[in-house]
Amino acid sequence: MNQTSPRKRALVTGGSGGIGSAICRQLAADGFHVIVHANRSLEAAQTLVAQIRAAGGHAQARAFDVTDAAATAAALELLLADGPIQVVVNNAGIHDDAVFPGMQLRQWQQVIDVSLNGFFHVTQPLMMPMIRTRWGRIITITSVAAVAGNRGQVNYSAAKGALHSATKSLALEVASRGITVNAVAPGIIATPMSRGSFDPAAIAQLVPMKRPGRPEEVADLVSFLASEKSAYISGQVISINGGMI
Numbered sequence: 001m002n003q004t005s006p007r008k009r010a011l012v013t014g015g016s017g018g019i020g021s022a023i024c025r026q027l028a029a030d031g032f033h034v035i036v037h038a039n040r041s042l043e044a045a046q047t048l049v050a051q052i053r054a055a056g057g058h059a060q061a062r063a064f065d066v067t068d069a070a071a072t073a074a075a076l077e078l079l080l081a082d083g084p085i086q087v088v089v090n091n092a093g094i095h096d097d098a099v100f101p102g103m104q105l106r107q108w109q110q111v112i113d114v115s116l117n118g119f120f121h122v123t124q125p126l127m128m129p130m131i132r133t134r135w136g137r138i139i140t141i142t143s144v145a146a147v148a149g150n151r152g153q154v155n156y157s158a159a160k161g162a163l164h165s166a167t168k169s170l171a172l173e174v175a176s177r178g179i180t181v182n183a184v185a186p187g188i189i190a191t192p193m194s195r196g197s198f199d200p201a202a203i204a205q206l207v208p209m210k211r212p213g214r215p216e217e218v219a220d221l222v223s224f225l226a227s228e229k230s231a232y233i234s235g236q237v238i239s240i241n242g243g244m245i
């Protein structure tokens with residue numbers, strides 16, 4: 001437990017997904033009240049909340065589309081009525097791959113809308129309440145594709161790379177307020193998102209450790225960044241990729 005009273009609240013976007021659910025479980029185990037966010041999979045988020053509560057943790061589920069500015073603002077306003085949210089994990093993301101000459105405008109816009117515009121819609125309203133408490137953690141899940149580039153992912157790497165820059169700038173703005181802002185850039189992590197893209201042979205070729213990462217390994221890093229122990233780390237992009245770069 002890294003928790004002192006009152007219990008801090010952590011919002012994990014895409015908490016219904018593979019990496020997000022592992023992050024929710026870990027932050028709940030760390031003592032946070034976890035807001036498990038979903039878009040279409042509210043039922044999965046509610047199941048996770050029930051599991052967290054059964055294990056003695058504190059959690060609630062909320063569903064909204066992070067690309068919908070008005071819906072996101074309304075949902076956050078309701079949540080903020082109960083007090084500040086001091087940890088946000090911007091984890092919601094999609095990929096929609098195509099080599100660039102064949103990429104449709106729709107593919108470009110949707111991927112950027114979820115990752116980059118979603119970051120603004122979710123994080124910006126949380127800032128002033130967080131600043132008032134003089135403590136906060138903003139953690140954004142990006143990708144090795146933004147660090148090294150990846151064929152077929154010009155849209156995805158552009159969105160995630162922009163989040164690296166946003167992380168560095170926002171870290172400077174809030175450094176004196178006890179708020180850290182960091183990005184976690186995973187390599188290939190074993191979730192439904194990566195399963196369709198990488199077979200075991202490709203993973204053996206791309207990853208020096210010859211295995212995909214586990215969602216729990218990403219969650220452990222997020223747990224550290226959400227804790228007091230990471231108070232002097234801000235504006236960083238931290239890779240977790242089995243030695244890929």
Ligand code: NDP
Pocket residue numbers: 013014015016017018019020037038039040041042064065066067091092093094095114141142143144185186187188189190191192193194
């Ligand atoms: P999943 O597909 O399992 O989860 C994606 C999550 O994002 C889901 O909870 C989904 O919600 C949510 N989401 C998607 N679109 C929206 C939207 N418009 N509004 C709100 N929420 C949305 O993916 P992973 O767990 O694998 O990935 C999580 C993050 O990690 C992503 O940002 C991804 O880019 C990143 N990442 C993943 C890697 C991997 O190998 N798996 C590697 C590097 C980075 P719902 O299902 O409820 O609709």
